[in-house]
Amino acid sequence: MFDAPEKKYLLYKHEYETLRIEPWGPNAFRVRATQEPTLPPDDWALTEPVPEPEADHVSVKITNEGTTAASITNGTITASLSRLGKLTITNAAGKILLEEYSRNRMDVTDPKCSALRISAREFRGRLGSDSWHLTARFESEVTEQIFGMGQYQQPMLDLKGSDLELAQRNSQASIPFAVSSNGYGFLWNNPAVGRAVFGRNVTTFEALSTRALDYWVVAGDTPAEIVRAYGKVVGTPPEMPEYGLGFWQCKLRYQTQEEILGVAREHKRRGLPMDVIVVDYFHWPAEGDWRFDPTFWPDPDAMIQELKSLNIELMVSIWPTVDRKSENFAEMLSKGLLIRQDRGSSLAMEGETSTIHFDATHPEARKFIWEKVKKNYYDKGVKIFWLDEAEPEYTHYDFDNWRYHAGPNLMVGNLFPVRYSQAFYEGMKSAGQERVVNLVRCAWAGSQKYGALLWSGDIASSWSSLRSQVSAGLNAGMAGMAWWTTDIGGFHGGDPRDEGFRELFVRWFQWGVFCPVFRLHGDREPQQKRLGHTGGSHCLSGAPNEVWVYGEEVYGICKKYLELREKMRGYVRDVMNAAHVHGDPVIRPVFYEFPGDRKAWSMTQEYMFGSKYLVAPILEPGQRERSVLLPVGAQWRQFSAEGDAQGDILEGGMTVEVAAPLGYTPVFERQ
Numbered sequence: 060m061f062d063a064p065e066k067k068y069l070l071y072k073h074e075y076e077t078l079r080i081e082p083w084g085p086n087a088f089r090v091r092a093t094q095e096p097t098l099p100p101d102d103w104a105l106t107e108p109v110p111e112p113e114a115d116h117v118s119v120k121i122t123n124e125g126t127t128a129a130s131i132t133n134g135t136i137t138a139s140l141s142r143l144g145k146l147t148i149t150n151a152a153g154k155i156l157l158e159e160y161s162r163n164r165m166d167v168t169d170p171k172c173s174a175l176r177i178s179a180r181e182f183r184g185r186l187g188s189d190s191w192h193l194t195a196r197f198e199s200e201v202t203e204q205i206f207g208m209g210q211y212q213q214p215m216l217d218l219k220g221s222d223l224e225l226a227q228r229n230s231q232a233s234i235p236f237a238v239s240s241n242g243y244g245f246l247w248n249n250p251a252v253g254r255a256v257f258g259r260n261v262t263t264f265e266a267l268s269t270r271a272l273d274y275w276v277v278a279g280d281t282p283a284e285i286v287r288a289y290g291k292v293v294g295t296p297p298e299m300p301e302y303g304l305g306f307w308q309c310k311l312r313y314q315t316q317e318e319i320l321g322v323a324r325e326h327k328r329r330g331l332p333m334d335v336i337v338v339d340y341f342h343w344p345a346e347g348d349w350r351f352d353p354t355f356w357p358d359p360d361a362m363i364q365e366l367k368s369l370n371i372e373l374m375v376s377i378w379p380t381v382d383r384k385s386e387n388f389a390e391m392l393s394k395g396l397l398i399r400q401d402r403g404s405s406l407a408m409e410g411e412t413s414t415i416h417f418d419a420t421h422p423e424a425r426k427f428i429w430e431k432v433k434k435n436y437y438d439k440g441v442k443i444f445w446l447d448e449a450e451p452e453y454t455h456y457d458f459d460n461w462r463y464h465a466g467p468n469l470m471v472g473n474l475f476p477v478r479y480s481q482a483f484y485e486g487m488k489s490a491g492q493e494r495v496v497n498l499v500r501c502a503w504a505g506s507q508k509y510g511a512l513l514w515s516g517d518i519a520s521s522w523s524s525l526r527s528q529v530s531a532g533l534n535a536g537m538a539g540m541a542w543w544t545t546d547i548g549g550f551h552g553g554d555p556r557d558e559g560f561r562e563l564f565v566r567w568f569q570w571g572v573f574c575p576v577f578r579l580h581g582d583r584e585p586q587q588k589r590l591g592h593t594g595g596s597h598c599l600s601g602a603p604n605e606v607w608v609y610g611e612e613v614y615g616i617c618k619k620y621l622e623l624r625e626k627m628r629g630y631v632r633d634v635m636n637a638a639h640v641h642g643d644p645v646i647r648p649v650f651y652e653f654p655g656d657r658k659a660w661s662m663t664q665e666y667m668f669g670s671k672y673l674v675a676p677i678l679e680p681g682q683r684e685r686s687v688l689l690p691v692g693a694q695w696r697q698f699s700a701e702g703d704a705q706g707d708i709l710e711g712g713m714t715v716e717v718a719a720p721l722g723y724t725p726v727f728e729r730q
Contacts, residue, residue: 061129061140063119069131071144076180078144082117082133084109084292087277089248090138090146094182094191099271103248103474104293104504126168136278141168145179148243150278156243157276160196160261180272190268190470193249197262203241204660205257206282206648207537209234209502210515214523216530216648216663218257225253225265226458226472227450227501230516233473234504234538235264236289240660244285246275246293246504250473252458267458268469281654282537283643289539290642294508296541299635300494302372302443303512303542304628305334306621307578309374310604311550312339314590316356320365322605327369329607331618332625336366337580340376340447341595346414347381347388349428350435352594363440374498375436376445379428379479380407380414387431391417396424398451399462407461409454411597416451419475421464425482433486442492444483446511449476449501476501477509484509502540507642512542512576520549520560520581525567526664526678532574533666536644541635543646544576548604554584555608562680562721564609565616569700569724570676572624573668575635575645579604616722619700626702634669645669653690656711662688668726672698675717675725687725688714698726 062070068081075094083089089105091098112133121129123142130139135151143166148157159179166172181194205218210232215221218237225233225247235247235255247255251266264274275292279285308326313319319336326333344352351359366373381388381397391397398407398418408414418424432444453461461468463475480499487495487510495510502513515531518524528545535543548564555561571577583602590596602608606617624631637643644651647667650659665675665687673695675687689695691711696704700723708730709715717725 061121061123063121063129063131066119067117069119069129069138069140071129071140073144076144076182078140078146078180080131080138080146082112082131083275084277084288085112085116086134086136086279087275087288087292088131088133088136088138088148089273089275091271091273092180093271095270103250103273104246105248105275106505106508107292107294109292128168136276141166145169148276150242154242156239156241156278157245158198160198185268188268190270193266193269193272195264195272195274199258199260199262200241201259203239205237205239207234207237207534208255209538209540210513210531210535210543212515212518212524212527212531214526214530216533217661218534220259221257223255223257225251225255226456227476227503228456229450229452229500230518232476232502232513232535232540234502234506234535234540236504236538238282238285238537242279242285244277244279244289246289248273248275248504250471250503252469252472268467282648282651283654286537286539286643286651287641293505293539295539295640295642296507296635296638297496297510298494298639299542299632300443300496301632302334303496303576304631304635305577306332306624307335307337307374307576308333308605309337309339309578309580311580311582311601312341312598313337314355314587314596314600316358316362320362323366323369323371325605325607331606332621333371335372335374335443337374337445338376339445340378341598342376344594345382345385346378346412347385347391347417349377349387349431354591354593355596360439367440372443373441374443374445375441376447377432377483378448379416379419379451380448381417382412382414384412391424391427394423394427395464396421396427400460401462402460407451407453408448416448418464419478419482420471424464425478425485429482429486432483433490437487437490442487443496443498445498446479446483447500449479449499451475473503476511477503477506480506480509480511496542498544504539507539507541511540512544513540514543514578515545517550518546519551520553520563522563522678522680524549525563525570529570529664529666529676529678532646533644533648536646537648537651539642541638541642541644542575544574544578545571546580547571547578548581550581552584553581555602555604559680561609561613565613565721566677566724568606568617569620570674572620572627573646573672573674573676573726577624579606612721619722623700623702630669630671637669649673649690653692656691658688659690662690671729673727673729675727677719677724683720684716684718685725686714687717687727689727694730695727696730698728699723704728704730
């Protein structure tokens with residue numbers, strides 16, 4: 060049965076299923092289906108108000124016969140339903156953008172009718188539960204290319220053929236928005252743990268436990284048009300604070316107040332720029348205390364004020380874990396502010412201590428942690444936080460064992476990082492802070508509106524890891540996370556005395572200049588001696604990780620690139636503003652700027668930093684030159700490490716061989 064209440068949306072009901080297709084912003088639909096009595100009220104990532112569609116842009120037709128029994132049009136996008144409810148979405152030219160994969164012999168109007176009895180919208184009841192295992196199937200077009208979906212540790216930029224877990228892990232951020240080379244964007248608007256497979260024969264999205272199918276699809280002529288439309292319905296990043304534009308210094312981990320002040324003073328003595336320095340984890344007496352351990356940080360107020368006098372902001376690591384020995388554990392347990400598990404004792408993270416996470420989906424838990432953080436950090440002058448463990452990370456990722464205030468982890472787990480960022484963003488805004496950025500280790504659709512700066516997690520210090528970060532950052536940007544960064548040099552290991560690692564470090568540092576946020580971090584070898592026997596002193600500090608500990612040659616190169624980033628500060632500010640206003644990624648695949656250049660869609664090791672700079676990072680050891688394909692549609696000049704264009708103006712479409720000695724990574728400036 061088809062219906063079109065007030066001609067505003069299209070409704071289809073058959074047996075136990077209700078399907079609703081409604082305009083949701085220009086040239087876009089929200090598609091929902093359920094086998095529950097009513098559609099759930101949740102909007103999930105679709106939090107931003109959308110304008111009422113103009114009357115002449117929306118039309119609904121119901122014939123109840125033929126190949127198309129009903130249809131709805133919103134601007135340039137049309138959704139058509141067959142007699143048995145199979146959905147096909149087309150653009151204004153009649154090109155199929157999205158077609159459900161149905162193999163049902165009863166739908167004789169469908170040329171793909173079959174005896175296989177495969178449903179396009181499969182709701183498989185979970186025994187003993189009031190939720191469903193949902194699978195949505197779509198036809199696959201072999202030549203289609205797929206980008207976005209968040210951050211995965213793999214070198215592929217084009218995700219066609221990929222099998223992606225829709226779940227959060229350390230270094231994996233599932234953000235289920237995909238941009239297709241066929242001219243549409245697709246948001247799987249469901250926070251359930253699941254799976255997405257972009258196969259050659261079929262594309263599937265799964266939710267392991269849910270009550271409804273919910274996705275948003277938009278038609279667009281260019282990737283930029285699609286990504287900007289997505290930003291309007293889920294939100295864009297706020298304005299970036301000035302200290303987000305420059306260099307951030309970090310290591311695992313500065314152990315004392317005097318150590319971190321010594322690094323800051325030495326940076327300034329050498330005339331090196333620095334905007335942010337970081338107090339990493341285990342600076343507290345116990346996990347869940349959310350305050351400085353006075354043994355190692357005797358006067359944080361004086362420390363913060365001295366850093367501010369040097370024009371350096373202090374970022375402080377926050378963990379969501381609460382130790383049973385914490386001063387806050389008993390109160391949080393009694394108030395139900397901790398996550399729960401369905402089997403076993405309440406233990407989520409094992410290590411030197413036994414901890415459980417605060418429940419970021421619980422409004423009262425968010426209020427509780429912010430009040431502690433405000434008193435012990437924010438009111439002392441800390442205006443930027445490192446929201447670590449934002450997945451949250453478990454010792455065992457048994458997603459079916461955890462339960463939140465908002466529901467079972469299987470059903471709502473991907474919301475956790477969004478609510479974690481929300482707690483701090485709203486707290487900081489209520490305290491009067493105008494511009495907010497916080498570093499997070501995980502994100503989902505909409506995290507960006509809460510000032511979330513995603514970093515790529517605890518990755519290896521290796522060339523293969525570096526190559527994967529390029530794709531991870533570009534796809535995160537295409538999924539709406541314009542603010543993104545990585546641990547320069549990688550996190551796990553790397554000895555500053557080793558010549559091989561020094562080369563990797565230099566190439567990573569050069570690339571870091573052309574990332575949204577320029578940040579040095581890592582757990583270097585060898586580890587330092589333990590200081591003291593209380594609090595977090597069991598977590599040993601890695602070797603020094605400042606640019607001057609890598610030898611004179613490396614130091615000279617890093618100094619030059621630190622100065623280059625500072626020279627580009629005004630440009631970075633403009634690009635960040637474009638991310639805020641439009642949702643444009645700061646780093647973007649070449650085709651984002653040059654969609655008409657066919658070769659640009661296959662360029663995986665070159666990218667654009669904003670609209671002006673073509674970056675060709677060095678990603679192999681020993682490489683001292685590389686080929687650079689200049690995109691068609693612009694003229695180019697080589698950009699030097701000193702920050703100026705040099706050499707001849709070159710036409711787009713050329714492939715040029717560029718010298719890349721250790722002190723230079725190839726970059727071209729658009730003329």
